[in-house]
Amino acid sequence: MSNLTPATASFIDNLTLSDGTIRDATGRYLTEPRGRWTGQGIVLAPATTAEVAHIVKSCNDAKVGIVPYSGGTGLVGGQLMHDGPVPVVLSLERMNAIRANYPSENVLIAEAGCILADVQTAAADVNRLFPLSLASEGSARIGGLLSTNAGGVNVLRYGNARALCLGLEVVRPDGTIWHGLTRLRKDNTGYDLRDLMIGAEGTLGIITAAALKMVPQPANIGAAFMAVRSPSAALDLLAMAGAHFGDGLSAFELIHRQGVDFMSETGVDVRMPFAEQPNWSVLIDVGLPKGLSPDEALTDLFASAFAEDLVTDGVIAQSDAQRDALWAVRENIPEGNRRIGSISSHDISVPLSHIPDFIAQGMRALAEIGDFRINCFGHLGDGNLHYNVFPTAGKSRADYDHVREAVKTCVHDLCDSFGGSVSAEHGIGRLKVSDLEKYSDPVKLAMMRSVKTALDPVGIMNPGAVLR
């Protein structure tokens, strides 16, 4: 980072840019969703891949850093650089075309600036599903979603963003363009550079377009809420649901009573599915073949689970509106959390079988630090929990400033002791660089550094993100 020079007005003046490429460096480019840091930079929004290549090559020649900016929804500060030589903030927002759609191949080609919801719509327009789905889908863009290997609620069935991409067009740090927009399902000709670029958080090159996988829309969809006896019972229910539905199981979300109580306490308007709220419940979503009724299939699952004493109550959606209402409970949990204000939030994963122990030991370990309310919820089917720690009633986030670091370290150390990940889906950005250093295998880190140096020798790509 130290070898870089600032982006100056004269550097920008010397670029050959299309009309509209130079943007005002307004707040949206230089802040992040939680408002915790402020970035800096000269904002450029090129209109074509060739223009991206020109800017990137010029930056490389002049040793000017580039911060790739997509939808700006990331939670780990990958999209803004708060110190160091002033970078170019490169926004792909003007490159937002669906270049082509091949429904008979279940493939569409989207530019990096496409908003996720628009890609979902483009798929729906040809009677297909683009299954990536997450809270920020109305503003997150494809380039950032791929660069962070975004997750969301359908990972259990369809995988992360990485699993939904067949090919990429990438501008390398030297300004050359890798034309890798293949629509092939199988291609074993050389190294998997696609998956290396995906999840690299813009530190190895700029994704300018992607060939994305669509899937057939499931013939029958359904959802159910089930009250489970414990996290362990939830895992047994997950295995049972796998045996019943196979990959027809689209989502399996764990919900703790605390999240529901937060919504009640802060006035988030959500209708609860149970008269008496259980401590633990799961939201199960299925997409089933033609000829199989979700209602009957979910009733059958509930009966099997009830017979084995895994569940105590259940509600099966009888209509699309009811399914939406069940999902609204899950989707509003983050809003309740936001209104309470967390002391520390964690996006962790552990091997599935360790989840009950992780939850129990986390409670005990945090109790030794202080009094907290814990809302632990999320993508149980993927072993991915959002394990968030909140003030007790009547206290605020600020009252806990002195223990925040201890809380984070406690949760992350515990996660690591179970062989878990301290960033299951959010990535490293700039916020978790030291976590990566602390918890990663040193040989993996050495390999990452070798790859970074090989592919971005000047070090212009997203300086300070992922690797110091």
Next chain:
Amino acid sequence: MSNLTPATASFIDNLTLSDGTIRDATGRYLTEPRGRWTGQGIVLAPATTAEVAHIVKSCNDAKVGIVPYSGGTGLVGGQLMHDGPVPVVLSLERMNAIRANYPSENVLIAEAGCILADVQTAAADVNRLFPLSLASEGSARIGGLLSTNAGGVNVLRYGNARALCLGLEVVRPDGTIWHGLTRLRKDNTGYDLRDLMIGAEGTLGIITAAALKMVPQPANIGAAFMAVRSPSAALDLLAMAGAHFGDGLSAFELIHRQGVDFMSETGVDVRMPFAEQPNWSVLIDVGLPKGLSPDEALTDLFASAFAEDLVTDGVIAQSDAQRDALWAVRENIPEGNRRIGSISSHDISVPLSHIPDFIAQGMRALAEIGDFRINCFGHLGDGNLHYNVFPTAGKSRADYDHVREAVKTCVHDLCDSFGGSVSAEHGIGRLKVSDLEKYSDPVKLAMMRSVKTALDPVGIMNPGAVLR
């Protein structure tokens, strides 16, 4: 490659090896399935990861090349080196333990020397499925299957080998060990080095163990043969099957009459499903949720397809034995091919919608070169065809030696013109290095070379494979 030195007896003598590590360099280590080349080398079969690391580090220090040897079933010469300084042939066959099995997580940890069929059995023993399945599963080993990102018949539903791996243990060229055997489904902490190692054909390091994904055994399995009007009708049927079954569709294999005729002609004992053999047929395999009968579901699909004039005849398996009999037709096609003896075989993929054009244009283009019989069959659902060219009746492979190169170039050029891949699932090895150079994007090649140099600076890993 030129900077390497030969592995000598004194080099081997100076290694600290466990009993049994030094093997006789018998034929099986130095030949390949089609008997086309002969390799060379001193064969070592270490018993532990630490011993692998010691050997690799010693080779790196002495600039001795290493040819990783797994099951020896590869078809592109990745497992043997026929010229250059004598290498160490490193066989992982003694590292064949299933280290652990976690059925509640659908994960097992297999050493690289495990034979695929043994991994399938280990999964079945805990009522799970390890879905990688291919002709050589009785001898192919996990390390090689991952290093070549092997495909097979279930890719449509479960993906290639890459999609079935969560984590790796890898010995790097410098002898350090990356302990990356994670069982996590989601982990966004840094670059995707796992997928970089997978498919690298042993040129970046040695995979010594892997955390492999199992899946629930489908509640109901079934299969059908359907006679289709044309390759185009087969594609329409594929889309229809997707709409009916979603990811319940496990395999969708295209079969041409030529393959069936070859089996009859050469006495391969297979019972044909149709009284009159159609020109084109497909084998459809499904794994469906509890509560849905495969017979009824496949009958419903056939009725829909018949109504749209896509299919003319169909046979639905009424028992496991009948399902096996249908699969036997597909599985014996390569044996019929072998007995006839191909002039040139091709493992190509093209974007799905181009398949009918590719087949039609291929026929016409080859007819300009000479008289051939063409057997075009394979994994239609993945856009992956085995497009093999044979002598006319009464002639032999040797009669066509003078046109072999022209045939290969014709098929590969045509494939490339459709944006296809000239190695859909077999990899590059040493056989297709010049194809990779000819048909790949030059920027991709440059990136591959940078990565190779960064991760294997001395160039000891599988010299001459993938990259020259």
